[in-house]
Amino acid sequence: MAVGDRSEAIVKTFAVKPKLKPTNKKSTSSPESKYWKSFRPKQTQTLVSSITSLAFSPTSPHxxxxxxxxTVTIFSSKTLEPKSTIASFKDTATSACFRSDGQLLAAGSYSGxxxxxxxxxxxxxxxxxxxxxxxxxVSYPRVDKLHLFSGGDDSIVKYxxxxSETSICNLIGHKDYVRCGDGSPASDDMFITGSYDHTVRVWDVRVSKIASMLSINHGAPVEDVIYxxxxxxxxxxxxxxxxxxxxxxxxxxxxxxxxxxKTVTSICVGKTGINSVNSTNQYRILSVSLDGYLKVFNYSTLKITSSTRFPxxxxxxxxxxxxxxxxxxSxxxxxxxxxxxTNENIESVESEWGKHIGFGAIEEPEKRILRPSYFRYFHRGQNEKPSKGDYLIMRPKRLKLAExxxxxxxxxxxxxxxSALxxxxxxxxxAVMEELVSRKKLLKCVSNLGVDELGLLMGFLQKYCTMPRYAGVLIVLVKKVVEHRIDDISGSDELKGYVRNLKRLIxxxxxxxxxxxxxQGIISPLLKTAGRR
Incomplete structure (x- = not known):
């Protein structure tokens, strides 16, 4: 090879990549999305029928x-296993709520x-x-231990x-089934209720024991409402x-x-637990639906931060x-x-496991001292995982080059x-053709091709020259090939057939x-007319 050719070309130390093929960008996940993914759902229990409500105790261990x-089943938040079962209902249990101290539990049922x-x-x-x-x-106020408020299919809200097991007042205003409610965090005397009459009503028993203070029209039967x-x-x-x-x-x-x-059946408030300057920005709305999705909504930025699919x-x-x-x-x-x-969960599980088998805490065996005479001495640290803040120097990956x-x-x-053909x-x-164009060697290569090799090229051009993805490069090349190799084409019936097919395709x-x-000429005036309207 001549020295001039070597100086004109650029030495390729990497594989040729097609420029027309889109590259997939790696998706970066935010700290919040990682936080919600850390709650890996696990099927812990299969109960008898539909789970109509869930409620956490406000006191530890929650x-x-x-x-x-x-039935009402109480589960341990540590082991996620049933602790006790309450089965004193005559009909289907529909709602449960813990008192503020976690010692009492109130529940309603279809029996009224x-x-x-x-x-x-x-x-x-x-x-x-x-x-x-x-x-x-049925719901307890946030702090009050002596009162309850409830609602049912009789369209009445009771306080x-x-x-004394007595109803203080009947709050009348809803015109259809009352299906949900929640107590105000600002006052134990205020609460809200939602009904199938499409309305949500705000009640304050200090002001009125008959009418609601405010009525809001949701626009659809209300399945759940929360403060x-x-x-x-x-x-x-x-x-x-x-x-x-x-x-x-x-x-x-x-x-x-x-x-x-599909219909949203239940919502609740969750907290991210991520450190933030403004603590109010940590709260999220969790919603579940009949479509099987759990959505997490950040109402401060009005964006959905997580979505989980259930079967x-x-x-x-x-x-x-x-x-x-x-x-x-479900x-x-x-x-x-x-x-x-969390690290605390892992440590607690290890300690509990150790107690269960009767040996207490598990002691780690002493590590052997590595001496320079050992083979492993020269390979120490290769399998260690980097800690946060370490700067990693990665070995360059060895590229496997094509022919x-x-x-x-x-x-x-x-x-x-x-070889590429x-x-x-x-x-x-x-990609090889584009590289040869950048080296200004493509036409020289076409001129030096033998008859059989030229047949390979013509067959490729016939198959792909009219494809929109490659047409910009190949149609120009077709013209150059015919101009430079007209003598060889006229002397071969096979090459003449390729040219005829190319002419027909073009x-x-x-x-x-x-x-x-x-x-396009017919549609454009119609689109302009529609846009003016």
Missing amino acids: DFAATHSA QIQVFDVKKRSVLRRLPGHSRPVHF WDVS LPSGGLIATAGGNIVKIWDVIGGGKLLHSMESHN SSLMSVAFSPDCNTRVVG ANGVLYAGKRK HDKLLKKFLHKEALV KAKNPENVV VEEIRIQESLQEI
Whole structure:
């Protein structure tokens, strides 16, 4: 090879890549998405029927209760296994709520009766019969230990004195089934209820024991409603929409989230647990739906930060106050509990396992001292994982070059083109052609091809020259090949056949393009007219 040729070319130390092929960018995940992914859902229990509600105890260790069929089951938040079962209901249990001290549990049922239980003894302390139809929600105020409020299919909201088992007042205003409610974090005398009459009502028993203070129209049957931690905002779920309202501003709609495909059945407030300057920015709205999705919504930025798919329709969701456990209940009785992985959890599991087998804490064996006479001395540290803040120096990966890349590296241009043509990979062939164009060697390679090699090239051009992806490069090359090798083409019947086929394909392509231009000429005035309207 001449010295001039070597100076004109650039030595290739890497594989030729097609420029026309799009590259896939690696998706970067935010710290918050990693946080929600750390709650890996695990099918912990299959209950008898649909899990209608889930509730966490506000006191440590934050056990949770699940209502299903005619039973309330209390689960341990540490082991995610059942601790106790309450089965004193005559009909389907629909709702459960812990008192602020976690010692009592209230639950409603289809029989219309509300029962208050001692969590440890599982005994019934109070029975509150007053609803004539099924009770769908029961809730304690946030701090008050003496009162309850409830709602049911009789369209009545009741405010109870638990100690005397009497109804203090009947709050009338809803015109259809009352399905949900929540107590205000700002005052124990205020709460909200949602109904199938599409409305959410705000009640204050200090002001009025008859009428509601505020009525909000959600626009669909309300399945769930919650107060947000500030106390001035509420979130409502109905249809496939979750809406956020400003109660202090007179029930002004702030945002509408329409990310679910089917009815949203339950919502709750969760906390990210990620360190933040503003603690209010840590709260999120968790919503579940009959479409099987769990969505996490950041209502400060109005964006969905996480989405998890479950194999069945979802009916209820709850999040522990210590941000370590997330529980989802499904329509087929499957309970999905996810516990966040932390170093403390891992240590507690190891210690519990050690106690279980009777040996106490597991002692690590002493490490042998490595001496320079040992072979492993010279390989020490190679399998150690880097800690945070370490600067990693990675070994360059050894590239496996294809045959045409090796030939390009040796400046064997014609041989590289023929090798790529024989491999029959159009992306690699076009990439080699583009590289030869940049080296100004493509036409020289075409001139030096033998008759058989020229047949390979003509066959490739016939097959791919009209493909939109390669047409910009190959149609120009077709013209140059015919001009430079006209003598060889006229002397070979096979090459003449390639040229005839190329001419027919190009004529057909021109006809298609003209037809498309005619269609564009017809559509363009119609689009302009529609845009003016």
